Amino acid sequence: xxxxxxxxxxxxxxxxxxLSVVMVLIGILRYFVSxxxxxxxxxxxxxxxxxxxxxxxxxxxxxxxxxxxxxSFRSRRVYxxxxxxxxxxxxxxxxxxxxxxxxxDPNMAMDMMKKNLSMxxxxxxxxxxxxxxxxxxVAAKIPxxxxxxxxSMLQNGIDLSTVDVSxxxxxxxxxxxxxxxxGLFSLILGEENATDDTQRMMQMSGFGFDPTRSLGAEKDSLxxxxxxxALPKFEQRAEAVLKKLVS
Amino acid sequence: xxxxSVAAVLCDTAASAFRVGGRxxxxxxxxxxGTKSLVSSKRRExxxxxxxxxxxxxxxxxxxxxxxxDEISTFNAENMQNNAKIIYYSRxxxxxxGGVIAGILGFTGLTGFIVYFLVMAITSVGIAAKAGxxxxxxxxxWNQILIDGFLGGLLSFVLFWTFAYDFVHIF
Numbered sequence: 001x002x003x004x005x006x007x008x009x010x011x012x013x014x015x016x017x018x019l020s021v022v023m024v025l026i027g028i029l030r031y032f033v034s035x036x037x038x039x040x041x042x043x044x045x046x047x048x049x050x051x052x053x054x055x056x057x058x059x060x061x062x063x064x065x066x067x068x069x070x071x072s073f074r075s076r077r078v079y080x081x082x083x084x085x086x087x088x089x090x091x092x093x094x095x096x097x098x099x100x101x102x103x104x105d106p107n108m109a110m111d112m113m114k115k116n117l118s119m120x121x122x123x124x125x126x127x128x129x130x131x132x133x134x135x136x137x138v139a140a141k142i143p144x145x146x147x148x149x150x151x152s153m154l155q156n157g158i159d160l161s162t163v164d165v166s167x168x169x170x171x172x173x174x175x176x177x178x179x180x181x182x183g184l185f186s187l188i189l190g191e192e193n194a195t196d197d198t199q200r201m202m203q204m205s206g207f208g209f210d211p212t213r214s215l216g217a218e219k220d221s222l223x224x225x226x227x228x229x230a231l232p233k234f235e236q237r238a239e240a241v242l243k244k245l246v247s
Numbered sequence: 248x249x250x251x252s253v254a255a256v257l258c259d260t261a262a263s264a265f266r267v268g269g270r271x272x273x274x275x276x277x278x279x280x281g282t283k284s285l286v287s288s289k290r291r292e293x294x295x296x297x298x299x300x301x302x303x304x305x306x307x308x309x310x311x312x313x314x315x316x317d318e319i320s321t322f323n324a325e326n327m328q329n330n331a332k333i334i335y336y337s338r339x340x341x342x343x344x345g346g347v348i349a350g351i352l353g354f355t356g357l358t359g360f361i362v363y364f365l366v367m368a369i370t371s372v373g374i375a376a377k378a379g380x381x382x383x384x385x386x387x388x389w390n391q392i393l394i395d396g397f398l399g400g401l402l403s404f405v406l407f408w409t410f411a412y413d414f415v416h417i418f
Contacts, residue, residue, distance in 0.1 A: 180406025183339040
């Protein structure tokens with residue numbers, strides 16, 4: 001069934017372009033709104049910052065372990081990971097406490113709810129708008145063929161069953177825009193933009209466990225490190241570099 | 248040293264040797280490209296930094312590992328992140344452009360996806376060429392510029408492909 005439907009030019013003018021433009025504008029609006037809302041109530045938590053800095057120090061130690069003599073590396077490692085007062089050592093009971101506390105903290109919960117809402121509400125509103133105004137006609141043609149199983153998903157408002165599956169309704173154009181404009185937003189809005197919902201959801205689910213679990217992970221990876229002091233080999237390396245320079 | 252104004256080779260080694268307990272110890276002070284970091288250590292080594300001269304700083308991959316003889320590799324995390332970001336931006340942009348091209352030229356079906364893979368391959372070659380085909384100082388491995396993020400721009404490609412195709416051919 002490969003006949004070509006002739007579609008009205010007005011559909012292009014009044015459906016495709018306005019829908020795309022509206023979604024881009026809503027994305028930009030959401031970005032700025034979230035930036036404004038975020039900066040007003042952001043009091044950094046000193047405990048979390050302290051833990052973050054400890055993790056950074058441990059990571060630096062791990063990265064540059066081979067540049068210090070074995071004894072000093074070992075003494076630093078013990079400072080981080082020994083049992084009584086090591087910085088990275090968190091007893092099991094306390095670990096879970098911190099996690100539960102994070103979730104019942106009213107401020108944090110409010111924050112996460114606000115972020116969730118700012119993501120969901122524009123999408124819901126736009127979807128309702130699309131359904132109300134732009135339903136019941138063929139909106140676009142996808143350039144690649146799809147199987148019949150996609151028909152119910154893509155051709156929602158169209159009640160003819162003989163039309164090619166490539167001709168889709170405006171609802172699928174909305175979804176196509178939703179996923180495809182993410183790349184565009186990352187280009188025009190810089191790195192940190194609130195429109196990438198899947199990334200945000202991953203961040204939010206990992207947020208509550210972050211401090212205590214990362215300490216344990218850092219301690220484990222620090223314990224794994226094999227120390228091999230780089231000094232004895234440096235003369236050979238210097239010789240190699242000099243040879244390359246001279247030749 | 249301002250981060251945004253590096254444009255030339257910066258390798259300033261100031262050596263001062265003095266004797267400690269019978270052995271001479273040299274101290275070297277070295278400026279690493281992009282950030283000012285004082286590395287003073289008790290080893291005798293010459294580190295040669297090849298800096299990339301660039302007009303547009305933000306779109307150029309920056310050196311991530313500062314050792315020429317690479318048994319010990321030190322990674323500058325911020326440069327690595329910058330390079331990864333550059334790859335991502337390049338791929339997204341090229342997939343959008345590729346989508347528009349495929350739509351205008353009227354490719355349908357499998358041919359369009361072949362255009363997508365072609366565009367991604369061109370992007371990889373372009374990035375490799377920009378890094379002077381010596382990928383290791385700038386990226387973790389060849390895989391990072393060849394395979395990583397290959398399918399990330401697919402959705403944007405399809406969106407702009409559909410858009411342009413509908414515009415031009417069904418308008």
